Amino acid sequence: MRGFTAEVLDAAARAGASYADVRVTDTTSQKISVRNGVVEGVESSASFGFGVRVIADGAWGFAASADLDGDAAERVARQAVAIAKASATVGGHRVCLADVGAFDDTWSGACEIDPFAVSLEDKLAVLLEADAAMRAVSGIALATSDLGLLRVFKVFASSVGSYIEQRWTESRAGICAYAIDDGDVLPRSYPNSHGGGCYQAGWESIVALDLPGNATRIAEQAVALLTAPECPSATTTLVIDGGQIALQVHESIGHPTELDRVLGDEAAFAGTSWVAASDLDTLRYGSDLVNVTADATVPGSLGSFGYDDEGVPAQRDHLVRAGVLTGFLGSRESAVSIGRSSNGCMRADGWNRTPLIRMTTVSLEPGSAGSLEELIADTDEGLYIETNNSWSIDDKRLNFQFACEIGWEIRGGKLGRMVKRPNYTGITPKFWAGCDAICSTEAWQVWGLDNCGKGEPMQVAHVAHGAAPARFRDVEVGVGR
Amino acid sequence: MLAQRAVEIATAAGAGSAEALVVASSSALTRFANNRIHQNVAWTDAGVSIRAVIGGKVGVASTNRSGDEALTQCCAAAVEAARHAPEDPEFPGLPAPRDVTYADRVSPGTVSYDAAARAEAAGAIVEQSAVRGLTAAGGVSVSEQSVAVANSLGVDVAMASTSARSTVLSMGPDEGNGWASFSGRDATELAASSLGDQAATLAQRSACxxxxxxxxxxxxxxxxxxxxxxxxxxxxxxxxxxxxxxxxxxxxxxxxxxxxxxxxxxxxxxxxxxxxxxxxxxxxxxxxxxxxxxxxxxxxxxxxxxxxxxxxxxxxxxxxxxxxxxxxxxxxxxxxxxxxxxxxxxxxxxxxxxxxxxxxxxxxxxxxxxxxxxxxxxxxxxxxxxxxxxxxxxxxxxxxxxxxxxxxxxxxxxxxxxxxxxxxxxxxxxxxxxxxxxx
Incomplete structure (x- = not known):
């Protein structure tokens, strides 16, 4: 591939590019889904192509093609430069990039058991066993189980002098039992909603989930929800499980600290941010307990890689330290605005998309509140909720509302009555200021999230969040009830 | 043509019946923010997806690699998946052909709406905000798509379409934001300056x-x-x-x-x-x-x-x-x-x-x-x-x-x-x- 990427970079330079990079990406995927005992889909797919990103006349251009044959290198590089020159006609701004080194390297993600080598029969056996166990629980109207696999080989080369090859495998699996009656559709998921557990790992990660072993428990909870009362409307103490904390971090800390949002580049679609670049090292984001890191080096995490799509090495950085904003998720271009070098957060969703600033593993660092059981025991009164069911947040990432699948009232340090459809709302800095306990390392885990949408055309990133259960004071719950 | 060829290969590979979906597209999007173009992208792709059926068993495979070898591998993968999939007793089989009413949904004006035309439109939109001390963000996009479906029962349809879209968010210093959008088949119907004016006027009106x-x-x-x-x-x-x-x-x-x-x-x-x-x-x-x-x-x-x-x-x-x-x-x-x-x-x-x-x-x-x-x-x-x-x-x-x-x-x-x-x-x-x- 070195010859092809060199050809592209040379062609871009000849056409007038002052900077160019090229990514060749080869992806293979498989998806299998089971619904009420029926195998709904067995699908494999492959996608291959390359994208060229250039700066010419001080502006960006990007062109991509699935065709690498013939004059493709020359043709697509010239197209990217022509597009960049058109970009330069509006605004008069000239792109400036933070420095990056030249790397000649390879990187691979961990994968013990190649999931593509596992037989279809073995994969179906896991899903069908879990499906049967869910449907064996009286009252379950619908059971779904599915898995998804992804293998990526990516080559990056740039006019800076880098040539980087990376390859990794991802595995995802999850189950969901639905209890449905005339007035309610009540899902209960394991290990998480919206696709289940997602890992940069092989088949071993799916085996470790033990989907069949958890199927009966979640199905029984779904049925119990049918007769549970609605979550009452109140302002109360809220204890949130790690999976929902992960999404709370994603929406109210991860996205607002993306520098492209902060600087207005995503304003029209995803929105901007309540955080300004000038807030660095001064803004109070949350309580002293709130420490948030962005780490692209966490083994087995969907947010990990060797180099980002600008050839910047993977890094660990603090976004929030002791409640104060100390960093942003950045790119080579955006980093210039805060006088720093890039912390390597640029990734593209495939060969035909230009990279955007994306989360890596953005984590709420563990606290010292012990286990979930100890945190509940330390809470006199409130509500404990698990597993996201719905999410919404405003265009500055301030006003949010989340709904979860299940909740329990807390009375005297113990879980009490189960409640259905719990939801809560808040304003980002007020909510995080109310965080007064975070469980310890033993309750902390990395939650993969493979559906983070951003940008136009829409790109879906695979990111992750380390999180443990945490407690928040004075939260409005039962909204709209 | 490609769809029919894929159906033939899949059935030759062992599918009792087969369906092929071919999608080819060419798209471009010029995005602007802070009154300048900050992303400007174009891409082309073409892919084929095969649904192979053996009795009540179904497998699907897709690829965007071109050439007979890739197509043959893709068909074989679909057939292999079908062979190993469990029977779905409720699968009704692939549908038989029915008459389709086609519509002319290709606009030549969209096909020829190149990077220069998109930049000109973006510039006209941005200008409406810039002259009022506002900042504009949004995009101008065009897309051309061809879709063909064929199956071994005789379905054989194909159609092309174009689309164009533009969005504008105009933002003022006093929290005033305004929005305007255009969607259509023909990019030359985009009245860029008017769209920019609409968003900027709303932004001014929604201040404070x-x-x-x-x-x-x-x-x-x-x-x-x-x-x-x-x-x-x-x-x-x-x-x-x-x-x-x-x-x-x-x-x-x-x-x-x-x-x-x-x-x-x-x-x-x-x-x-x-x-x-x-x-x-x-x-x-x-x-x-x-x-x-x-x-x-x-x-x-x-x-x-x-x-x-x-x-x-x-x-x-x-x-x-x-x-x-x-x-x-x-x-x-x-x-x-x-x-x-x-x-x-x-x-x-x-x-x-x-x-x-x-x-x-x-x-x-x-x-x-x-x-x-x-x-x-x-x-x-x-x-x-x-x-x-x-x-x-x-x-x-x-x-x-x-x-x-x-x-x-x-x-x-x-x-x-x-x-x-x-x-x-x-x-x-x-x-x-x-x-x-x-x-």
Whole structure:
């Protein structure tokens, strides 16, 4: 591939590019889904192509093609430069990039058991066993189980002098039992909603989930929800499980600290941010307990890689330290605005998309509140909720509302009555200021999230969040009830 | 041609029957923000997806690699998947051919709308904000797509379409934001300067927004906001699969009044305003479906699988196989009324005008309870006129309940989004629950 990427970079330079990079990406995927005992889909797919990103006349251009044959290198590089020159006609701004080194390297993600080598029969056996166990629980109207696999080989080369090859495998699996009656559709998921557990790992990660072993428990909870009362409307103490904390971090800390949002580049679609670049090292984001890191080096995490799509090495950085904003998720271009070098957060969703600033593993660092059981025991009164069911947040990432699948009232340090459809709302800095306990390392885990949408055309990133259960004071719950 | 060739290879490889879907596209998007072009992209792709059937067993494989070798490998992968898949006793087989009514949905003006033309349009839009001390963000996009479907029973359809879209968010220094958008088949119909003016004028008008206490208010929703509601109803409730599984607002209500008689929601790929294909991804003709007609619950859309399972006619709403989502309406519209937007506003004593929503999500599919935020032009209505701008509001509201109290529907409608979008009017709802407000 070195010859092809060199050809592209040379062609871009000849056409007038002052900077160019090229990514060749080869992806293979498989998806299998089971619904009420029926195998709904067995699908494999492959996608291959390359994208060229250039700066010419001080502006960006990007062109991509699935065709690498013939004059493709020359043709697509010239197209990217022509597009960049058109970009330069509006605004008069000239792109400036933070420095990056030249790397000649390879990187691979961990994968013990190649999931593509596992037989279809073995994969179906896991899903069908879990499906049967869910449907064996009286009252379950619908059971779904599915898995998804992804293998990526990516080559990056740039006019800076880098040539980087990376390859990794991802595995995802999850189950969901639905209890449905005339007035309610009540899902209960394991290990998480919206696709289940997602890992940069092989088949071993799916085996470790033990989907069949958890199927009966979640199905029984779904049925119990049918007769549970609605979550009452109140302002109360809220204890949130790690999976929902992960999404709370994603929406109210991860996205607002993306520098492209902060600087207005995503304003029209995803929105901007309540955080300004000038807030660095001064803004109070949350309580002293709130420490948030962005780490692209966490083994087995969907947010990990060797180099980002600008050839910047993977890094660990603090976004929030002791409640104060100390960093942003950045790119080579955006980093210039805060006088720093890039912390390597640029990734593209495939060969035909230009990279955007994306989360890596953005984590709420563990606290010292012990286990979930100890945190509940330390809470006199409130509500404990698990597993996201719905999410919404405003265009500055301030006003949010989340709904979860299940909740329990807390009375005297113990879980009490189960409640259905719990939801809560808040304003980002007020909510995080109310965080007064975070469980310890033993309750902390990395939650993969493979559906983070951003940008136009829409790109879906695979990111992750380390999180443990945490407690928040004075939260409005039962909204709209 | 490629689709038929793929079907031949798949059947030769051992498929009892086979279907091929070929999609080729060429797209470009010029994005601007902070009054400059900051992203400008173009890409082409072509892929084939094979559905191989052996008895009641089905396997699917797809690739975007070109050439006979890649096609043969892809077909073999589909056949191999089918061989190892369990039987689905309810799989009805691939559909037999039916007559398709084609429409001319290619605009030469869109095909030739190159990077220079997009930059010129972006420049004209930005200029309207820049001269007023505002900043503009948005995009100008064009797309050309060809789709062909063939199967071994004789289905053989193909069609091309183009689409163009432009969006503008104009932002002022005093929290004033304004929005405008264009969607159509022909990029040369984009009046860029006018669109930029519309957004900038709204941004100026919405400066210095005020607070509003949570509560129930009458609302006048502009088409962008109405389209969100129509799409959530269609996507989550308009499928025979969601109805059959008890997850739809239509479940158990066919023929019952569930909304105001002013509300009719249809899906009609053959309508002149529709942007996309007139057949679905199984090559079946799309037919008009009324999800709600005069407030009465109608019938959901189907594909070949869910038509057979439910005993309904196949309405031609299949997504590409395998499809765990079920059939889905993607040419949605709310039928117009007779009012003008100004008449709707004039009839409100105290209420809220909403330009568009942001980040809407569903909390309860049976009541279609939605939550989301307003953005880019929210105003208080007092005594029949917009008095002052409001900070963005959060709503938590059953769409079914909201559409049961309709004060009026405009005759004017607007296409919002590209294929998969919706044609929507202005709408006056007499009671809409705002449950919070942003800072």
């Amino acid at each position: 927004p005020r607070d509003l206490a949570p509560g129930d208010y009458a609302v006048v929703l502009a088409p962008d906001a109405v389209a969100d509601i129509v799409q959530f109803l269609g996507w989550y409730g308009g499928s025979a699969k969601s109805v059959e599984e008890g997850r739809s607002f239509l479940t158990g209500h066919a023929g019952e009044r569930i909304m105001s008689d002013a509300i009719t929601i249809i899906d009609d790929a053959l309508a002149p305003w529709a942007l996309g294909l007139t057949f679905d991804f199984e090559g079946m003709p799309k037919t008009r479906v009324a999800l709600v007609e005069g407030g009465v619950a109608g019938h959901p859309c189907t594909d070949s699988y869910w038509a057979a399972r439910t005993g309904r006619a196949n309405t031609g709403h299949a997504l590409p196989a395998p499809n765990s989502f079920g059939p889905i309406p993607i040419d949605l519209a709310m039928e117009p009324g007779e009012s003008t937007p100004d008449e709707l506003i004039a009839s409100v004593q105290r209420g809220v005008y909403v330009t568009r929503f942001h980040y809407v999500n569903i909390e309860d599919p049976l009541r279609a309870t939605l939550t989301g935020m307003t953005r880019d032009g929210t105003f208080l209505i007092e005594d029949g006129r917009l008095t002052f701008p409001l900070r963005n509001l959060r709503f938590t509201q059953s769409a079914i309940d909201a559409l049961s109290h309709v004060g009026g529907v405009s005759a004017e409608r607007k296409m919002v989004g590209e294929e998969g979008g919706a044609l929507a009017p202005y709408l006056l709802l007499e009671k809409f629950a705002f449950t919070g407000q942003t800072r």
